[in-house]
Amino acid sequence: MTGANRKQLLSLILRYVPLILFAILVFSFSMISPRFFAWKNMINIVIQSSHIGILGIGMTFVLLTAGIDLSVGAIMYLGCAMLAVYLVGLPVWMAMVIVCGIGMVFGAINGLLITRLHVAAFIATLATLFIGRGLALFVTGTQLLTLPQPILELGRSTILGLSWTIWAFGIVLAVSWFVLSQTSFGRQVYAIGADPDSAAKAGINVKRTLFYVYVICGLFAAIAAIVSGSQVGSISPNFALQKEFAAIAAAVLGGTSLFGGRGGVLGTVFGAILIQTVENGLVIVNADPYIYPMVIASIIFLAVMVDSLRTNFLERIDQRPIRIEGPN
Amino acid sequence: MALLQLENISKSFFGVEVLHGINLTLEKNTIVGLIGENGSGKSTTMNILGGVHQPDSGRMLIEGVPYAPASPRDALASGVSFIHQELNLFPNLSIEENLFIRGFPHLHWMLPVIDRKRIRARTKQLLDLVDLQVLPGTLVSRLSQGERQLVEIAKALSTDARIIIFDEPTTSLTRREIDRLFAIIDRLKTQQIGIIYISHILRDVLALADNISVLRDGSVVGAGHKSEYNIDRMISLMVGRSIKQLFPKRNAGSAGEPLLKVEGLTQPGVIRDVNFNIAKGEIMGLAGLMGAGRSETARIIFGLDPHKSGTIEVAGQKLENANPHAAMRAGIAFLTEDRRAEGLLMNAPIYDSEALPNLDTHSHPRTGWIDNSALASEAEKYSKRVQLNTTSIGSVLARNLSGGNQQKVVLAKWLMRNPRLFILDEPTRGVDIGAKAEIYRIINALVDEGCAVLMISSEMEELIGMCDRIAVMSNGEITGSFSRADFNQERILEAAMRPSRQEGGA
Numbered sequence: 001m002t003g004a005n006r007k008q009l010l011s012l013i014l015r016y017v018p019l020i021l022f023a024i025l026v027f028s029f030s031m032i033s034p035r036f037f038a039w040k041n042m043i044n045i046v047i048q049s050s051h052i053g054i055l056g057i058g059m060t061f062v063l064l065t066a067g068i069d070l071s072v073g074a075i076m077y078l079g080c081a082m083l084a085v086y087l088v089g090l091p092v093w094m095a096m097v098i099v100c101g102i103g104m105v106f107g108a109i110n111g112l113l114i115t116r117l118h119v120a121a122f123i124a125t126l127a128t129l130f131i132g133r134g135l136a137l138f139v140t141g142t143q144l145l146t147l148p149q150p151i152l153e154l155g156r157s158t159i160l161g162l163s164w165t166i167w168a169f170g171i172v173l174a175v176s177w178f179v180l181s182q183t184s185f186g187r188q189v190y191a192i193g194a195d196p197d198s199a200a201k202a203g204i205n206v207k208r209t210l211f212y213v214y215v216i217c218g219l220f221a222a223i224a225a226i227v228s229g230s231q232v233g234s235i236s237p238n239f240a241l242q243k244e245f246a247a248i249a250a251a252v253l254g255g256t257s258l259f260g261g262r263g264g265v266l267g268t269v270f271g272a273i274l275i276q277t278v279e280n281g282l283v284i285v286n287a288d289p290y291i292y293p294m295v296i297a298s299i300i301f302l303a304v305m306v307d308s309l310r311t312n313f314l315e316r317i318d319q320r321p322i323r324i325e326g327p328n
Numbered sequence: 329m330a331l332l333q334l335e336n337i338s339k340s341f342f343g344v345e346v347l348h349g350i351n352l353t354l355e356k357n358t359i360v361g362l363i364g365e366n367g368s369g370k371s372t373t374m375n376i377l378g379g380v381h382q383p384d385s386g387r388m389l390i391e392g393v394p395y396a397p398a399s400p401r402d403a404l405a406s407g408v409s410f411i412h413q414e415l416n417l418f419p420n421l422s423i424e425e426n427l428f429i430r431g432f433p434h435l436h437w438m439l440p441v442i443d444r445k446r447i448r449a450r451t452k453q454l455l456d457l458v459d460l461q462v463l464p465g466t467l468v469s470r471l472s473q474g475e476r477q478l479v480e481i482a483k484a485l486s487t488d489a490r491i492i493i494f495d496e497p498t499t500s501l502t503r504r505e506i507d508r509l510f511a512i513i514d515r516l517k518t519q520q521i522g523i524i525y526i527s528h529i530l531r532d533v534l535a536l537a538d539n540i541s542v543l544r545d546g547s548v549v550g551a552g553h554k555s556e557y558n559i560d561r562m563i564s565l566m567v568g569r570s571i572k573q574l575f576p577k578r579n580a581g582s583a584g585e586p587l588l589k590v591e592g593l594t595q596p597g598v599i600r601d602v603n604f605n606i607a608k609g610e611i612m613g614l615a616g617l618m619g620a621g622r623s624e625t626a627r628i629i630f631g632l633d634p635h636k637s638g639t640i641e642v643a644g645q646k647l648e649n650a651n652p653h654a655a656m657r658a659g660i661a662f663l664t665e666d667r668r669a670e671g672l673l674m675n676a677p678i679y680d681s682e683a684l685p686n687l688d689t690h691s692h693p694r695t696g697w698i699d700n701s702a703l704a705s706e707a708e709k710y711s712k713r714v715q716l717n718t719t720s721i722g723s724v725l726a727r728n729l730s731g732g733n734q735q736k737v738v739l740a741k742w743l744m745r746n747p748r749l750f751i752l753d754e755p756t757r758g759v760d761i762g763a764k765a766e767i768y769r770i771i772n773a774l775v776d777e778g779c780a781v782l783m784i785s786s787e788m789e790e791l792i793g794m795c796d797r798i799a800v801m802s803n804g805e806i807t808g809s810f811s812r813a814d815f816n817q818e819r820i821l822e823a824a825m826r827p828s829r830q831e832g833g834a
Contacts, residue, residue, distance in 0.1 A: 182444075183440050183442060184432040187442070190421055191418045191425075193420070198416045201400065201416060203430045204430075
């Protein structure tokens with residue numbers, strides 16, 4: 001029994017490493033600067049982490065199937081580029097729908113490349129990353145552009161006293177949680193991530209499900225583009241550069257496995273907030289901006305390492321023994 | 329009318345007939361025990377029944393109605409359910425989700441939201457049927473192997489199965505879980521269900537089944553009520569064939585200093601206290617059923633898997649840090665069970681596969697440059713020596729070779745290293761008779777030069793024909809050891825099916 005207890009404890013620790021880290025960070029930043037632990041700053045962190053959170057939620061769908069989508073940052077840039085250049089005169093809602101459409105088209109291309117042409121997800125989405133960024137650079141002429149006035153107003157607008165950003169974040173989260181945990185589609189995503197062969201044997205249409213997963217990821221990237229664009233107000237050629245890694249890090253920090261089948265969107269939200277807390281905290285304690293990437297990288301490394309450890313650990317537990325040791 | 333009837337089912341793979349007119353009858357409310365050695369045709373028969381393969385001739389009837397499943401889905405729809413040795417559960421989903429993953433009931437036809445209440449209630453019922461008292465929402469990863477087996481049965485019941493096939497369901501269960509499983513199977517058979525129970529554990533089959541069918545070499549060699557059988561009769565029916573004259577004569581191995589000395593080799597959950605020696609010029613066979621720990625022992629000796637205690641000595645030198653590199657330097661070669669995945673670079677020219685384990689011996693000690701011309705001529709030489717039948721080792725891809733020729737490539741790549749100990753894991757699996765005889769000749773020539781051989785095989789007559797000694801494994805332990813003078817198929821098989829020391833008389 002002690003062996004089983006030790007295993008349980010270990011898996012518990014492995015599960016909550018990010019949470020422990022979060023507590024330590026909040027505590028130390030609060031010690032260093034009283035401004036950090038203010039209500040206003042907390043709300044600020046949530047608003048600032050919204051776009052990574054939305055991006056990460058889309059990424060969670062993909063990671064749950066043991067896939068990856070590197071093109072989400074590029075979709076964000078392209079979406080905002082379209083807003084700034086071609087969709088200027090349109091009503092806001094129509095512009096938003098078109099941007100979402102662009103994101104879904106990119107997701108569909110990813111999905112088709114992966115399920116029909118059997119291109120590895122890493123390569124397929126790397127290709128669409130460069131296509132997306134290339135198109136956006138072409139559209140903007142590599143210039144710094146300001147987004148149209150209605151989008152900026154949207155960024156400042158509030159509903160029931162809460163920023164529209166938080167609403168968008170909340171709605172995406174609620175819908176995603178519901179889809180993943182309460183619908184056939186969602187449970188099948190988990191099954192595919194655990195074992196695609198068994199899933200196919202159980203009669204799940206694996207290709208179609210994977211296709212939809214990438215479309216969802218593309219759609220959420222487009223929503224993240226609108227959210228981020230409405231906050232920042234302008235886009236430079238570096239806009240949303242490497243955001244795919246922040247999104248993956250948010251998902252993995254939140255307990256979603258890169259190996260598929262384990263995790264969920266609630267954790268991702270937590271992961272996104274954790275990343276933003278670090279950045280926010282570093283700003284507030286006046287850290288040298290050049291150390292930000294190193295700190296973020298260390299956190300990502302830690303998250304991925306914990307994920308690997310946890311996966312190895314669970315694999316060992318699930319292994320079929322030849323002999324059954326111990327008393328029967 | 330019989331629930332299920334197989335009439336004259338035949339099946340060939342690649343021109344070789346593996347099933348010769350199988351007949352099998354299953355009545356309602358009965359259990360048929362199906363036994364036979366590895367490769368006797370049990371799996372092929374069951375795969376035909378389960379819709380994985382289609383028969384070449386013959387027909388199947390369920391309650392008199394012709395049954396010809398084109399896929400596992402068809403089989404399932406016809407009420408034929410399989411419980412495989414490898415479970416098909418998703419550990420990251422709950423029990424109820426696993427039971428309904430094929431098609432969740434929805435709250436409303438327009439809204440694809442899972443009707444949790446309904447699946448929970450139905451799962452509760454099914455779990456009661458298999459006597460598993462856990463909440464339907466429990467994650468499968470939290471269940472023991474035995475409990476997962478029960479969930480698998482509940483899944484079979486959820487599809488309204490009329491025929492349930494159990495394929496070695498007890499291999500990873502404890503004795504208590506086995507007893508519980510048998511009680512449930514016994515209860516199931518009273519509910520208008522027919523059960524086919526496949527197992528190597530003959531006493532279980534005898535205890536559980538009403539009728540017993542014995543397969544050998546793709547034919548049914550015995551079928552009848554269990555009262556006509558005892559374990560001796562079952563074994564003699566399973567093995568009763570004459571040994572083919574495939575095996576060349578050879579001088580008996582010298583009983584000199586042991587070249588390989590394995591003492592107390594133990595890895596929890598895998599093998600326990602394995603001891604044996606192999607002398608220079610000796611072939612030792614390792615017999616046992618699938619999953620008895622034979623390949624695992626080989627992998628541990630070659631340093632692919634860890635061991636917790638015990639020692640491995642080659643020519644008096646202890647192999648300290650177990651890894652394949654050290655094993656190779658000590659003169660060990662290892663022909664693995666699965667040559668396609670582990671022995672060959674399938675999509676590369678033959679030469680690449682042959683060169684790979686010999687790069688270190690053909691490269692400059694300081695710069696690491698490879699002496700390509702020496703390596704190539706060496707590869708040519710050994711390819712000839714194993715009588716590899718191909719036009720060019722530099723251009724023909726490994727995957728385009730026949731099974732026998734592929735195996736010769738694996739032999740050649742290791743022979744280039746002049747091994748002192750050659751571990752052969754199923755060296756003639758999937759190889760035609762002609763190539764088999766050639767592989768036996770190569771092994772004998774090797775042994776005559778003083779190489780020691782550890783040979784794992786599921787073909788009993790191959791072991792009896794080739795080996796100087798045979799050790800038998802069961803449940804990760806050595807349960808018997810025979811020298812050439814007292815080789816006896818039935819006694820070897822009996823040792824392979826003997827429960828290990830730890831299980832005692834249970």
